Amino acid sequence: MRAYTPKDDVQAKSYYTDRYYVAPQVPKQDVSTDAVFAADLAAISAKFKVSDSYIQVGQMVVYINAKDIYGVLELMRDELEYTQLSEMSAIDFLAKNNTFEIFYQTLSMTKRKRIRIKYSIENGQAVDSVEKLFRSADWSEREMFDMFGIEANGHPFMKRILMPYDWQGNPLLKTYPLEGDEFAAWYEVDKIYGKEAREAIGPEIRDTARVDRYDSERFSRLGFEVPKGTEITGNEPKNEQSYQEDGGVFLIKKLDKESSVVVDDPQR
Amino acid sequence: MAQVTNRLTPFFENITFDRDDNELILNFGPQHPSSHGQLRLMLHLQQEQIVKAHPDVGYLHRGMEKMAENMIYNEFMPTTDRMDYIASSSNNYGFALSVEKLIGLEVPRRAKVIRMMLLEINRLMSHLFWLATTALDIGAMTIFLFAFREREYLMDIIEGYCGARLTHAAIRIGGVPLDIQDSFIEQLRTFLNKLPENIKDYEDLLDTNRIWLMRMEEVGTISKEMALSWGCSGPMLRASGFAWDIRKEEPYELYDEVEFNVPYSDKGDNYARYKIYMQEMRESAKILYQTIDMYQECVKNNETELMAHAPKYISAPKLDIMTQNYSLMQHFVLVTQGMRPPVGEVYVATESPKGELGFFINSQGGPYPYRLKLRAPSFWHTGILTDLLPGHYIPDVVSIIGTTNIVFGEVDR
Numbered sequence: 001m002r003a004y005t006p007k008d009d010v011q012a013k014s015y016y017t018d019r020y021y022v023a024p025q026v027p028k029q030d031v032s033t034d035a036v037f038a039a040d041l042a043a044i045s046a047k048f049k050v051s052d053s054y055i056q057v058g059q060m061v062v063y064i065n066a067k068d069i070y071g072v073l074e075l076m077r078d079e080l081e082y083t084q085l086s087e088m089s090a091i092d093f094l095a096k097n098n099t100f101e102i103f104y105q106t107l108s109m110t111k112r113k114r115i116r117i118k119y120s121i122e123n124g125q126a127v128d129s130v131e132k133l134f135r136s137a138d139w140s141e142r143e144m145f146d147m148f149g150i151e152a153n154g155h156p157f158m159k160r161i162l163m164p165y166d167w168q169g170n171p172l173l174k175t176y177p178l179e180g181d182e183f184a185a186w187y188e189v190d191k192i193y194g195k196e197a198r199e200a201i202g203p204e205i206r207d208t209a210r211v212d213r214y215d216s217e218r219f220s221r222l223g224f225e226v227p228k229g230t231e232i233t234g235n236e237p238k239n240e241q242s243y244q245e246d247g248g249v250f251l252i253k254k255l256d257k258e259s260s261v262v263v264d265d266p267q268r
Numbered sequence: 269m270a271q272v273t274n275r276l277t278p279f280f281e282n283i284t285f286d287r288d289d290n291e292l293i294l295n296f297g298p299q300h301p302s303s304h305g306q307l308r309l310m311l312h313l314q315q316e317q318i319v320k321a322h323p324d325v326g327y328l329h330r331g332m333e334k335m336a337e338n339m340i341y342n343e344f345m346p347t348t349d350r351m352d353y354i355a356s357s358s359n360n361y362g363f364a365l366s367v368e369k370l371i372g373l374e375v376p377r378r379a380k381v382i383r384m385m386l387l388e389i390n391r392l393m394s395h396l397f398w399l400a401t402t403a404l405d406i407g408a409m410t411i412f413l414f415a416f417r418e419r420e421y422l423m424d425i426i427e428g429y430c431g432a433r434l435t436h437a438a439i440r441i442g443g444v445p446l447d448i449q450d451s452f453i454e455q456l457r458t459f460l461n462k463l464p465e466n467i468k469d470y471e472d473l474l475d476t477n478r479i480w481l482m483r484m485e486e487v488g489t490i491s492k493e494m495a496l497s498w499g500c501s502g503p504m505l506r507a508s509g510f511a512w513d514i515r516k517e518e519p520y521e522l523y524d525e526v527e528f529n530v531p532y533s534d535k536g537d538n539y540a541r542y543k544i545y546m547q548e549m550r551e552s553a554k555i556l557y558q559t560i561d562m563y564q565e566c567v568k569n570n571e572t573e574l575m576a577h578a579p580k581y582i583s584a585p586k587l588d589i590m591t592q593n594y595s596l597m598q599h600f601v602l603v604t605q606g607m608r609p610p611v612g613e614v615y616v617a618t619e620s621p622k623g624e625l626g627f628f629i630n631s632q633g634g635p636y637p638y639r640l641k642l643r644a645p646s647f648w649h650t651g652i653l654t655d656l657l658p659g660h661y662i663p664d665v666v667s668i669i670g671t672t673n674i675v676f677g678e679v680d681r
Binding site: 011012013014015016017023025026027028056057059061083084085086087089091092103105109112114116135136138139147160161162163164171172176178191193194 | 510616617628
C-alpha cells in the first residue's frame with residue numbers, strides 16, 4: 001500500500017522515497033542525565049502538568065498544557081532564571097492531526113541553558129499572550145498571527161506585522177502555495193490600478209521561473225523583439241541580433257599591456 | 269495594453285494637523301535614508317518630543333521561512349545570504365551549523381579555522397559598515413569614507429576567496445568548499461597590522477567630538493530589564509551590562525581555543541554601544557591573528573580535509589566524484605533529491621555581528637525542512653524602538669536607529 005500523504009499540504013515533497021526507508025531519529029537523552037535540567041523540570045512539574053520531556057541536541061524540551069503557558073514562563077522567569085524569550089512560533093501539523101504546535105525558546109544566561117516549552121492547540125484555538133512577561137513576545141505573537149492566523153488572547157495590538165494589514169491568507173500554512181494564491185495574484189493590480197483594470201493587466205505572474213517569450217510588455221521576447229506598443233500577432237519573424245561589435249570590442253583592441261599597470265595589490 | 273490611470277496619486281500622508289490634543293503624527297520612512305532600509309516609524313509628537321512610537325516593518329518581506337520549506341537544505345544556503353547582507357557569511361554559518369548539529373556532523377579542523385576567519389572578517393566588515401553609516405547619519409562624513417575604505421580591503425579579500433563581495437555563500441553544510449587563496453593570509457596580515465591605527469583614527473575623530481558626544485551620550489538608554497524583556501542580544505545586550513557572548517558562553521567551532529575578551533558596559537546608551545563596537549573590532553583582530561596561526565599549524569600537520577566525510581549527507585570531494593562511481597552516484601542523489609536529516613528538532617544560536625542569530629529546524633526526515641524559523645536579532649532590536657523612542661526628540665531617532673544596527677534583510681526575512 002502506498003504511504004499516506006496529506007493532500008492539503010501543497011509544499012514541495014520528495015518525488016521519490018525508498019519504500020523501505022526508515023528515517024533515523026535525532027537522539028534524545030533522558031532529563032535525569034543533566035542535573036540542572038532535572039532540577040528545572042522538577043520545579044516546573046511540581047506546579048504544572050508535564051506530558052513529555054527530554055533533552056535533544058543539548059536543550060531540554062518540555063511539553064505542557066496550552067492553558068499553563070503563562071504560569072510556566074512566569075515561574076521560569078522569576079524563579080528558574082530563564083530571563084529571555086529568544087524565539088516563539090508555531091509549527092503547522094494541520095494536515096496530520098489538525099493541530100498547531102507552539103514552541104517557546106527560552107534562555108538562562110546565568111545557567112547557560114536553553115529550554116524549549118511546547119504545546120499543541122487545535123485549529124482555530126487561540127493561545128494565551130505572554131507579552132506581559134516578555135515584551136519580545138509582542139512582536140513574535142504578531143508574527144505568528146500573521147503567518148499562521150493563531151490569535152493571542154490578551155495581546156494589546158493583534159495586527160499583522162510583516163504582511164499588509166489588508167492581506168488575506170496566512171503564508172506559512174502548509175495549505176498556502178509558495179507562489180501565493182488567487183488573492184496574492186490580484187493584490188497589487190487591485191491596489192494600484194483598481195479592480196476594473198484586471199482585464200487589461202492580468203494577474204501578477206508569481207512563478208519566477210516562467211518566461212513568456214511572446215510577452216513584450218512584461219518580460220522578454222528574446223529573438224522576437226518588436227517596438228513598444230506594436231500589436232502582437234504571435235507570428236513575428238525571428239529577429240536575430242548579435243551583440244558582438246564588428247571586428248571585436250573597440251576598447252580592448254587599443255589596450256596595450258606593455259604600457260598598462262596591473263594593480264594586484266588591494267592594499268595599494 | 270490600454271493605458272490605465274495610476275491610483276497612487278500623491279497625498280500628504282506625512283502630517284496630520286487637525287487633532288485636539290496638539291499631537292502631531294509624523295510618518296518616518298519607509299524610504300528615509302537614515303532608517304537603514306525599509307523601516308517605517310509612526311511617531312506621535314508633542315512639539316519635538318516623541319510620546320509614542322510605532323515601528324512598521326515588512327517592506328522587505330520575502331518569505332524566507334516559506335522558501336526554506338520548499339527547498340532542499342543545500343539549496344537554501346544562498347538564500348541565507350540575503351538576511352543580514354552586511355555580513356552574509358555569518359548567516360551561512362548559522363544555517364550550516366544548525367544542520368550539522370541536526371545530523372551530528374563533525375567538521376574537519378582546517379574547515380573550522382577557515383570558517384572562523386570568514387566569520388571574524390564578516391564581523392569586522394559589519395562593524396565598519398555600522399560605524400560608517402551611523403557616523404554619516406550623525407554628520408561625520410570623514411568617518412564614512414575611512415571606514416568604507418577599510419571595508420573595501422576586506423571585501424577584496426573575501427572576493428578573492430569566494431568571488432562575491434556581498435552575498436558570499438562561502439560556507440557549506442559540512443565544511444567549506446575551498447581552501448583560502450595563496451594571498452589571503454598575507455593580505456589579511458597587512459590589513460590587521462594597519463587596523464589598530466585605523467581604529468585610533470576613528471576614535472580620535474569621534475571620542476571627544478562635541479557633536480558626537482551630544483548625540484550619543486545619555487541618548488537611547490536601554491535598561492537591563494528592558495534589554496532582557498525585549499530579547500536583546502549581541503552588542504545591544506552587552507552595552508546594557510551583560511557580558512554575554514555566545515562565542516564565549518556556548519562556544520562553537522574553535523572559539524574555546526582562542527583568547528579574546530568580551531567588552532561590555534553598564535551604561536546602556538548610544539555611546540556605550542559605540543565603544544563596544546570599536547572594542548569588538550579589536551577583539552576580532554585578535555582572534556584573526558590567532559586563526560592565522562591555527563591555519564598555518566593545519567598546513568604544517570598536513571590536514572587537508574575541508575568537508576566532513578558523511579556519504580549519506582555530504583558529497584564526496586570533486587576528485588572522488590570524477591573518478592569513483594559510487595561517489596558520483598551519491599553526489600547525484602544528494603544534488604537531485606537532497607540530504608535527509610534525521611527526524612528531530614534543533615535550535616542553534618550563533619553570535620552574528622548583530623546579535624544572537626538562531627536557526628530552529630524541525631525535520632520530519634524528508635529532504636525539505638518541515639519548519640525553519642529564523643531568529644534574527646534585528647527583529648527585536650527594531651521592536652524595542654516602541655519602548656525606547658518615547659521621551660526622545662526627533663534627532664535622537666536617527667542616532668538610536670543607527671546604534672541599534674538593524675538590517676532589514678534580517679528583520680523582514
